[in-house]
Amino acid sequence: MTNTYKNFKAQIENIQTEKDLKTAHIAICKSYSAYGISHTQFTALRDAMIAKREQKGFAWGKGI
Numbered sequence: 657m658t659n660t661y662k663n664f665k666a667q668i669e670n671i672q673t674e675k676d677l678k679t680a681h682i683a684i685c686k687s688y689s690a691y692g693i694s695h696t697q698f699t700a701l702r703d704a705m706i707a708k709r710e711q712k713g714f715a716w717g718k719g720i
Contacts, residue, residue, distance in 0.1 A: 660687060661697045668704045674716045677709060 664687070667680050684705070688698040709716075 658693065658697070660692050661701070664693070664701050665704065668701065668708055671705075671708050671712065674714045677705065677712075677714055678716065681705060 664680065664684055667676075667683070671677050671680060684693070684698065684701050687693050688695075693701070
C-alpha cells in the first residue's frame with residue numbers, strides 16, 4: 657500500500673462537507689490519471705467516497 661493511497665484514505669475518512677468530497681475526488685482522479693495509484697486502489701477509493709457521500713447525505717457526487 658502506497659503512502660499516496662493511505663493519504664487519500666485518510667482524506668476520505670475526514671470528509672465533512674461536499675467541498676471536501678469534491679476536493680478529494682479531483683485529487684484522486686488526478687493521481688490516477690498520472691499513474692500515482694493503481695486501478696484497484698482507485699476503485700477502492702471511489703467506493704469509499706461513495707459510501708462517505710451516502711453517509712453524509714450529500715447530493716453532489718451521485719455520478720461518481
